[in-house]
Amino acid sequence: MVFTSFNFLIFFPLLVVIYYITPVRFRWLTLLVASYFFYLNIKPVFALFVLGVTISTYIFTRLIDQTNVESRKKSFMLLNIFLILLPLFFFKYFSHINAGIFSLLESIHIRWPLPALKLIFPIGISFYTFVAIGYTIDVYNEEIKSEKNIGILALFLSFFPLILSGPIERAKNMLPQFYSLKIIDYSIIVEGLKLMLWGYFMKLVVADRVGLYVDTILNNVSQHNGTTLLFASFLYPIQVYADLGGYSLIAIGTAKILGINVMQNFKRPFFATSMSEFWHRWHISLISWLTDYVYTPLSFALRKYGIWGIVTALMITFLISGVWHGAALTFIAWGFLQGLFLSIEALTNKKRAKFEKKHNLGKNGLYIFIEIFFTFILFAASQIFGRAGNITDALTIYKKIFTTAGSKLFIADVGILVFALLGIFILLLNDFMCEYFPHVKLLRNKNKYIRFFSLLLLLMYIISFGVFDSGQFIYFKY
């Protein structure tokens, strides 16, 4: 079951009714049962993995808490991380490692084909594994106490709004909330519904519509010219934003209706004026996770190297982020590029600040626009690696962009492209208003009639222009 399935539209209202008639002290249990039901609905066997991660994490975090010997604590932490990473590595990297070993042996004329397994990737495994690792490290660092109730921990790791694609939440935010599930509140439910509605707009109207065009182009790189590939490469980051951003909003809204606050995952990323700012606005939960558990410990360990220590930490962090997205070389190239952009920014930070101050560019509209545009170009350029099926395709895209740009744009179905661009315009206009004119609000206007009709219009727009027969969310594969 996914958020855009019609089954979810039946499941969720039913759950809300059951949830609110359940006595408060048993609500966590209702959520746990609902979460497993939700996940079992995708593929029952997948639930075994989340259950395994839960049991392992419970046992080892309890052991960490009960031990006073530092070395044993560390061993328990590392052992749990190793154990829960095993299924993730197996499902994500086995076939790549298999192919790598095979081609390596073949290069020295040894034919020894390893058993090829057709593995179905358990959706959400990257997400709940990261959540469990974060929790384990937090317990080890004594930032939180280990959870005594395995049911609550199971709920934390399997909480259905977040299990498939995040946001990657933290125990210190979530666990206390499961103990104090709130009494029904009209304004919270309405706010949750608004978030869900905007999330559906982003997903169904923008992401899936843009995807119809982008997939046609980027799945057949060799058949399209530079202009078309450039255009599709510009659209793809917007598609990902609308897809994962939309998913996140539906997840946050769903959780909110159940009385649980979840962290924001996107904050108008295409209005960032630098790559470092961009990464404070894009997939915030993943980046803050990587910052806390990878970048900060690394930069601390490398502090004696000064700025080069920071650069090294940045490169390693984003290479890990790339590997998290997938085992392919394209993702490593993607991570490398992100690290490279951020490193260049870190190295030139002082000079840029001085330059901006000298020419008083901080509030210059044109300068800000150029910064925003340049940041977008950098991200879109790196996303070519994120989207391409392999390195050859990615390099073909770059090559064609620089050699055959200016040729005729392939449009395919005009209707699809027109609606896609219209959706993008509305999405970016909303982000623009929130960024620069936060007092102008439609869905949250003080006037109840404006609020009411804005919501009505949004619903009608989704029904009129949404794509209801598309595939899944992009981030389900990570």
Added chain:
Amino acid sequence: MIKLLKKLVLFFLAFVICDYIIGLGLDIIRNNSPDGRYFKTQYSLEKGKEDIVILGASCAESNIAPYIIEDSLKMTCWNAGRGGQILPFWTCLEKGILNRYTPKIVILDIGANDLSGNLFPTGYERAAFLRPFYHRHKEIHPILNKIFFFEKYFDCSNLYVYNSSYYYLLRPYLFKGLDGKIADKGWKPLTGKMPPIIPHPIPIITSYNLNNETVQLFNEFISNLTTRNCKVFIVISPVFNKKIFTSPTIEYINRLNDVYLLNFGNCKIFTENSRLYRDDYHLNIEGAIKFTTLLVKRIKHEIN
């Protein structure tokens, strides 16, 4: 909770009213469409009474010119072909037509492997193009309701049935004739030529198994016509540089008693002449005229 329920009911009522009013407006736009794909479909479903009806996908739509058939057979003819559509859509149109009258001849242009293809989900999803006609045509419900489980409930909404249709709904008001002129009777002639290529036709040998569900719907489609004494001609259009002698679909149709199979898949006049094509699969105007002339000769031969 009461406040929330009240607001939700109010919101739902407002939605229903808006949905109804906008739906009325959209119906008016569709009904008065000067030409285009909705005009054509509505004409096929509700108005046309031609002796000969052409059904099929883009090859039917652009390769077969009704006026040549009319001149030759002295019967009226309408091309109801629609690009990208397959059996579920044709079945809907057939049901709409047979609800009103029985044509004397139906020409169905199909691909050489059409009976091997799956109808789920793409075939039924493509037939969703007919959603704007859902409320007026009960006969198409059994097909459209197969798109997905909740289809019949969602089709209660006018906005939903017109989902994504606005561009093609409004375009004929701004640009006439982009989907074919009314005078061409449903034919959508294609201009342009392929670059000259020296042909080396490749014989296409397919071994796809027939799809039971597709065959079942196809049989239903055929028997709906033959039981009403309508003559059915099944046409396999030519493809440039490819020779299609046979396939499980062709063999299956060959075994049927009440239909005439006209396979142009191995017709040298077309398969080796790039000048007659707009692209590998579609003939240009010159090709379409030549093809229809040849087709009508074969039909004449069969019915005499």
